[in-house]
Amino acid sequence: MDIRFEGAGVSYGARVALAPVTLQLTEKRIGIIGLNGSGKTTFARLINGLTKPSVGRVIVNGRDTADAKAVLTDVGFIFQSPQNQIILPVVRDDIAFGLKSRGYKPAEIASKVEAVLQRFSAAHLADRRAHELSGGELQLAALCSVLATGPDILILDEPTNQLDLKNRGLVHGLVDGLPESAIVISHDLELLTGYERVLVFHEGNLVADAQAGEAIRRYREIASR
């Protein structure tokens, strides 16, 4: 993974959602923390071109996110609410949908769907209706749908939000075990323990870029002000 922010920032009218950031991300696991509204999601959306920079550039694996189509295939994004991410009623069909829209042939789709279900021990969810699933099951289904398409980089926006302790543990284990590079936005600080790089945002500014321990200390300091 090679992500470069070159003075990239985002404004909406007079509101600065993210002040210009210059950095390079190459680590396997990157955490992102900060108070509500501090710019975390804006930063993450710049990486797969869902949000365009108002100034500067973002280059992902050598490609400018201004050409979002190129980047979208490299970067999978799991949104805060997986119920909004799963489009088709049945889990198996939803996993197949992303593959169809990328032009895979039916036989390839079938084998990729089976492979991802096996990979995450999620075969029992394949024929379930998404709206009947628990929060943890939905998170697992969303992960299958996104990873079936083979992105190199995965962005997870608050993956343990709304989960009970058991499902939280399940998702912690899943995220830790991913061979893909992952950028994880989380208020669940335990999830980020041990990350070699954690970015802290505050009021639209990147205010710390450090190992998990140091970054979490800075975040606690900000939160207690």
Ligand SMILES: Nc1ncnc2c1ncn2[C@@H]1O[C@H](COP(=O)(O)OP(=O)(O)OP(=O)(O)O)[C@@H](O)[C@H]1O
């Ligand atoms: N499309 C938009 N139009 C106007 N303002 C926006 C838009 N998207 C984000 N913002 C503003 O930019 C700021 C940063 O938002 P962002 O979603 O990046 O925060 P966040 O740190 O992810 O917050 P949370 O933890 O609450 O999800 C907020 O003040 C938000 O209101």
